[in-house]
Amino acid sequence: MVSSDKFVLYSDFNCPFCYAQHERLHQMDLLHRCEWRGVQHAPHLPKSMKPWQGSWEAELRHEVAVVQRLAPGLPIALPSGKPNTQAAIEQAVSLLGQDVARGMDFLQRAYRAFWCEGQDISDPKILEQLAGEHFTQDVDGHSRSTAQKWETAWHATGQTGVPLIVAPDGDFLVGYVSADQVRSFFSG
Numbered sequence: 599m600v601s602s603d604k605f606v607l608y609s610d611f612n613c614p615f616c617y618a619q620h621e622r623l624h625q626m627d628l629l630h631r632c633e634w635r636g637v638q639h640a641p642h643l644p645k646s647m648k649p650w651q652g653s654w655e656a657e658l659r660h661e662v663a664v665v666q667r668l669a670p671g672l673p674i675a676l677p678s679g680k681p682n683t684q685a686a687i688e689q690a691v692s693l694l695g696q697d698v699a700r701g702m703d704f705l706q707r708a709y710r711a712f713w714c715e716g717q718d719i720s721d722p723k724i725l726e727q728l729a730g731e732h733f734t735q736d737v738d739g740h741s742r743s744t745a746q747k748w749e750t751a752w753h754a755t756g757q758t759g760v761p762l763i764v765a766p767d768g769d770f771l772v773g774y775v776s777a778d779q780v781r782s783f784f785s786g
Contacts, residue, residue: 605784607632608752608762610639611687611719612680614665615774617709618672619761622777624706628784632763634694634705635748636687639760640680647681647718654679668774673714681712681720684745689725691741691748692734704729 607623609616623629650658662676686708694701707728711717717724726733734741755764763771763783771783 603631603766605632605766606751606764607634608637608748608755608757608760608764609634610637610760611683611708611712612643613639613760614661614674614713616761617674617713618665618669619763619774620705620709621672622669622774622780626777626780628780629702631784634690634702635752636683636690636745637749637752637760638683638687639758641682641684643680643682645682645685645720647677647679647720650679665774673710675714675716677712677716681718683719685722685737686719686725687745687748688737688741689729689734691744692737693729693732695741695744696732700732704732 607619609620611617620629620634623632658680659676662674665672665674690701690705690708693704708719708725711724711728712719719725719728722735726735752760752762755762755770757770757772759772761772761774765771765783765786769783769786771779
């Protein structure tokens with residue numbers, strides 16, 4: 599359950615705009631005011647990351663270029679493809695449930711592992727490296743159920759994109775927007 603003063607941040611590890619938003623909220627010292635909820639905006643992606651070619655590669659290249667333009671100085675590299683993020687989200691649920699600080703550390707490490715190093719964050723070995731000694735080999739039913747509840751709640755907003763921030767009063771901030779818009783949204 600979300601506390602009434604928390605903003606809800608719907609995000610997906612394989613979205614470059616979500617990565618940029620996560621880093622911005624961290625830099626602006628606003629991330630602690632959010633409850634991160636991982637959702638799969640592309641659940642059809644393969645469980646193991648496959649290299650993209652053709653129009654898929656062009657789309658990924660375009661997304662990264664847009665983020666580089668909107669967030670100059672943000673470390674980001676073009677990955678070879680995009681992985682299915684279900685396992686990473688479920689690992690995040692488990693870690694956030696154990697200890698919020700540990701979970702938040704995992705989120706940042708997972709985003710950076712994918713967007714800076716191109717690592718396949720659908721690979722259990724990579725997830726284990728990122729989670730360290732707190733890695734959950736077999737994610738429990740509670741973590742799966744929570745991830746599904748997050749997905750359902752995100753769909754219930756009527757929005758289809760990420761990142762999406764929902765204010766305690768129900769207002770939305772959709773997409774990666776200017777720092778001024780973020781500041782205004784959080785102060786408003």
